[in-house]
Amino acid sequence: MSSTKPLRGIKLPWIKTFETLGTRWQRLPTSARWVGYLAMVLLALSLPSIPGLGDIMTPGSSWERVLFYPIGIYILLALGLNVVVGYAGLLDLGFVAFFAIGAYTMAILGTEFGMDFWLVLPIAIAVTMLAGLALGTPTLRLRGDYLAIVTLGFGEIIRVTATNLSFTGGPRGINKIPRPPSVEGVSWLTFSISNVKPYYYLVIFFIVLVIIGLKRLERSRVGRSWAAIREDEDAAELMGVPTLTFKLWAFTVGAAVGGTAGVLYASFQTAIRPTDFPFILSATVLAAVVLGGAGNIPGVILGAFLVGWVPEVSREFSQYRVLVFGAVLVALMIFRPQGLWPSRIRQAELKQGEGGIGQLGGEVGAVVAQAEDNR
Amino acid sequence: MSMPERLLRIDDVTMQFGGLTAVNALNLHVDEGEIFALIGPNGAGKTTVFNMITGVYTPTSGDIVFLGTRVNGLRPHKVTRQGIARTFQNIRLFDNMTVLDNVVVGTHAGHRSSVAGALFGLPRFRREERQGRERAMELLEFIEIADRGGDAARNLPYGDQRRLEIARALATDPKLLLLDEPAAGMNPSEKSDLMALIRRIRDTGVTVLLIEHDMGLVMGVSDRIAVIDFGQKIADGDPLEVRQNPDVIKAYLGEVSDAS
Numbered sequence: 001m002s003s004t005k006p007l008r009g010i011k012l013p014w015i016k017t018f019e020t021l022g023t024r025w026q027r028l029p030t031s032a033r034w035v036g037y038l039a040m041v042l043l044a045l046s047l048p049s050i051p052g053l054g055d056i057m058t059p060g061s062s063w064e065r066v067l068f069y070p071i072g073i074y075i076l077l078a079l080g081l082n083v084v085v086g087y088a089g090l091l092d093l094g095f096v097a098f099f100a101i102g103a104y105t106m107a108i109l110g111t112e113f114g115m116d117f118w119l120v121l122p123i124a125i126a127v128t129m130l131a132g133l134a135l136g137t138p139t140l141r142l143r144g145d146y147l148a149i150v151t152l153g154f155g156e157i158i159r160v161t162a163t164n165l166s167f168t169g170g171p172r173g174i175n176k177i178p179r180p181p182s183v184e185g186v187s188w189l190t191f192s193i194s195n196v197k198p199y200y201y202l203v204i205f206f207i208v209l210v211i212i213g214l215k216r217l218e219r220s221r222v223g224r225s226w227a228a229i230r231e232d233e234d235a236a237e238l239m240g241v242p243t244l245t246f247k248l249w250a251f252t253v254g255a256a257v258g259g260t261a262g263v264l265y266a267s268f269q270t271a272i273r274p275t276d277f278p279f280i281l282s283a284t285v286l287a288a289v290v291l292g293g294a295g296n297i298p299g300v301i302l303g304a305f306l307v308g309w310v311p312e313v314s315r316e317f318s319q320y321r322v323l324v325f326g327a328v329l330v331a332l333m334i335f336r337p338q339g340l341w342p343s344r345i346r347q348a349e350l351k352q353g354e355g356g357i358g359q360l361g362g363e364v365g366a367v368v369a370q371a372e373d374n375r
Numbered sequence: 376m377s378m379p380e381r382l383l384r385i386d387d388v389t390m391q392f393g394g395l396t397a398v399n400a401l402n403l404h405v406d407e408g409e410i411f412a413l414i415g416p417n418g419a420g421k422t423t424v425f426n427m428i429t430g431v432y433t434p435t436s437g438d439i440v441f442l443g444t445r446v447n448g449l450r451p452h453k454v455t456r457q458g459i460a461r462t463f464q465n466i467r468l469f470d471n472m473t474v475l476d477n478v479v480v481g482t483h484a485g486h487r488s489s490v491a492g493a494l495f496g497l498p499r500f501r502r503e504e505r506q507g508r509e510r511a512m513e514l515l516e517f518i519e520i521a522d523r524g525g526d527a528a529r530n531l532p533y534g535d536q537r538r539l540e541i542a543r544a545l546a547t548d549p550k551l552l553l554l555d556e557p558a559a560g561m562n563p564s565e566k567s568d569l570m571a572l573i574r575r576i577r578d579t580g581v582t583v584l585l586i587e588h589d590m591g592l593v594m595g596v597s598d599r600i601a602v603i604d605f606g607q608k609i610a611d612g613d614p615l616e617v618r619q620n621p622d623v624i625k626a627y628l629g630e631v632s633d634a635s
Contacts, residue, residue: 223493232468237452239484239547240547249489
């Protein structure tokens with residue numbers, strides 16, 4: 001098989017090891033798995049505090065800062081987009097819109113109404129979900145390329161609208177967005193400009209929450225319906241799956257996660273402008289999903305980590321940084337179209353040449369290249 | 376009318392695609408408990424009839440009435456929920472999902488729990504998951520591939536894939552099952568197994584409407600047969616009547632010309 005298509009599905013031995021570990025992992029008793037999960041979370045939490053790690057990972061910039069943004073925020077965004085792209089198989093090129101809506105909700109409610117982070121969060125989630133519904137209801141009847149174009153437009157509309165409205169601060173955006181409330185006297189829960197760790201802990205908290213939620217959805221009627229839609233939408237509809245409803249759910253669940261990331265981002269930056277939400281961010285997050293392995297949570301996290309981290313370490317290439325990054329993406333999509341760590345089911349789809357990420361990868365590659373041209 | 380309501384009634388249904396009339400003023404009915412076959416030459420409009428019954432197409436005119444309710448114009452998943460399920464001429468399984476999950480998707484047609492239920496593990500969600508899984512296992516046993524529940528559907532042999540499609544359709548708990556050329560590509564022994572399976576399905580109380588080209592299977596299993604040609608019904612009756620109908624012979628063998 002592989003001899004006929006030497007370029008496709010290049011073998012990554014270390015991923016094979018991961019997959020074997022993954023299989024063993026599934027066979028462990030639940031209690032052992034929970035211990036494992038706990039260890040992983042603790043490891044993640046300790047990342048900014050390991051002495052010397054920052055010098056290796058991000059010599060030119062603050063490791064804590066990079067861990068929160070872009071890496072942490074990208075992971076959250078990629079997990080959200082993964083619902084749409086990885087689970088339901090819908091190509092969304094305007095995911096940044098939900099990130100922006102979450103951020104602006106935090107900014108406006110925080111500055112105009114003095115509302116607290118934890119109060120804004122559920123409101124922002126509700127607002128982004130409504131936005132997902134508003135975008136999805138008319139457009140989810142479209143398929144493939146048409147849906148991609150409409151979502152692309154939506155991302156632009158949100159940014160251009162934010163630039164032109166007065167209550168979003170126009171092109172200058174909104175300043176003095178409140179930080180999340182600190183706990184008096186506890187330094188690791190004191191949010192300030194110089195203390196980034198609490199933000200990182202907060203983003204880990206949300207990532208864990210989102211993963212638990214997504215895992216539950218995956219193993220339910222919702223997840224199976226998404227998978228069925230991805231495999232054969234017409235057959236799914238005829239087997240009683242209300243496809244439009246579940247595609248809308250994919251949009252709204254993804255939007256809710258994207259909105260959460262936006263709230264966090266706004267309360268970290270304390271100032272946001274429309275230019276913080278460019279199309280290239282949608283493309284980058286999509287690249288993270290596809291590069292990591294759409295549909296597989298560990299793969300998506302790996303992808304988001306790389307997409308967030310690689311540009312930071314390649315700062316020494318200065319203006320060629322993005323070029324290098326783009327070349328790496330293109331190379332990966334040629335040699336490893338299924339992503340670095342794909343879900344088994346997606347790997348199979350790709351082999352079969354159906355609804356695959358190969359096609360998605362091509363589209364993303366083209367889009368990223370074009371966006372870079374326009375810079 | 377005091378007559379008992381038919382299970383399925385196709386009343387004067389016409390389907391046009393642009394200038395092409397695929398089905399022309401068709402009248403049919405299927406009664407509960409029957410095995411009813413729809414036959415005809417290629418391109419006669421049989422699959423179009425299935426597509427209209429299941430909501431894929433909305434008829435240009437006429438009505439499709441299932442258990443007294445008009446179903447034309449309903450979205451396909453609603454039709455399925457009314458109790459009509461189908462298989463496809465070209466197998467359309469969810470290839471990369473497991474055999475069991477394919478069938479579980481079918482059982483979800485009768486389920487109501489959604490995102491909130493799954494996120495918070497609500498009681499109804501847990502009950503539906505358990506029942507769905509149990510029902511799916513039963514159906515895999517019914518079609519005798521229970522031992523392959525964990526495999527990807529595409530890894531099943533061809534005949535098993537055909538039967539898995541039937542199991543998936545049955546999982547939606549239909550009153551009427553539409554089989555679109557279920558014997559296509561099967562060898563004689565698989566065909567006779569299929570015939571037995573169709574009878575067993577009918578014995579569980581599910582009415583069967585099938586499209587089939589294999590005359591041995593059609594004549595052997597059907598209670599009634601309708602023949603359509605060029606979108607019009609040319610005969611309707613029990614296998615013996617249909618076999619002897621001159622119009623049917625003509626449609627299948629061509630016009631016997633006087634000049635011969």
